[in-house]
Amino acid sequence: MKYYDSVANNPAVIEYLKQADKNFKALGYTEQGLLHAQHTAELVDKILNCLNYSLNEIDIAKVAGFLHDIGCAIAYPEHARSGAIMSKIILNKIGLSFNDILRIISIIGSHEDIDMIPISDLAAAVMMADKTDVRRERVIKTDFKFFDQHDRVHYAVVSNILEVSKNDGTIKLRLKIDDSICSVLEYFELFFSRIEFCKKAAGKLGLRFELYINEIKYL
Numbered sequence: 001m002k003y004y005d006s007v008a009n010n011p012a013v014i015e016y017l018k019q020a021d022k023n024f025k026a027l028g029y030t031e032q033g034l035l036h037a038q039h040t041a042e043l044v045d046k047i048l049n050c051l052n053y054s055l056n057e058i059d060i061a062k063v064a065g066f067l068h069d070i071g072c073a074i075a076y077p078e079h080a081r082s083g084a085i086m087s088k089i090i091l092n093k094i095g096l097s098f099n100d101i102l103r104i105i106s107i108i109g110s111h112e113d114i115d116m117i118p119i120s121d122l123a124a125a126v127m128m129a130d131k132t133d134v135r136r137e138r139v140i141k142t143d144f145k146f147f148d149q150h151d152r153v154h155y156a157v158v159s160n161i162l163e164v165s166k167n168d169g170t171i172k173l174r175l176k177i178d179d180s181i182c183s184v185l186e187y188f189e190l191f192f193s194r195i196e197f198c199k200k201a202a203g204k205l206g207l208r209f210e211l212y213i214n215e216i217k218y219l
């Protein structure tokens with residue numbers, strides 16, 4: 001990839017994401033640093049590859065996916081906006097063109113705007129990848145008795161597969177939840193807004209979002 005490898009291996013980027021991890025650990029939140037960045041970029045790659053986007057477009061979207069939560073190095077509130085400004089400085093130093101920087105920072109800056117439709121197809125892919133990243137590995141706490149609802153929901157997800165099908169026009173999230181840890185109802189309580197993001201993102205990509213939990217279709 002033209003830009004992605006330079007960004008994902010940039011020492012400053014890695015330090016910022018490690019700082020986001022430290023902040024979230026101190027706050028007792030789920031992981032939103034380096035591993036989430038890598039996972040988001042990989043999912044963006046998968047989504048756009050399945051939809052036959054060009055390598056250049058995938059590269060731009062993967063950079064945005066990798067950097068989208070970098071603002072959490074400063075603070076969670078307004079992290080999309082702070083992350084966009086941080087990314088502008090970083091990408092300028094790495095040497096991306098002004099036009100590509102603009103495309104990337106607008107994706108990062110708008111990725112939490114639930115009341116608006118995604119600003120582009122690439123923004124929709126980043127939003128979909130971000131909001132479907134629900135995994136046991138994102139739970140930082142090690143003692144179950146300190147788990148909050150967020151931790152329980154993530155911990156309960158034992159399998160998470162995102163399937164993109166251009167042919168039938170769907171993007172399917174298939175989750176396996178251990179319902180001895182968290183009920184399906186609890187999942188919906190906590191992730192209702194994420195589902196809204198996913199529906200908007202799928203629509204922008206010309207697809208319909210479907211959600212399966214323990215092989216039952218809910219959406």
Ligand SMILES: [Fe+2]
Binds near residue numbers: 068
């Ligand atoms: Fe995120």
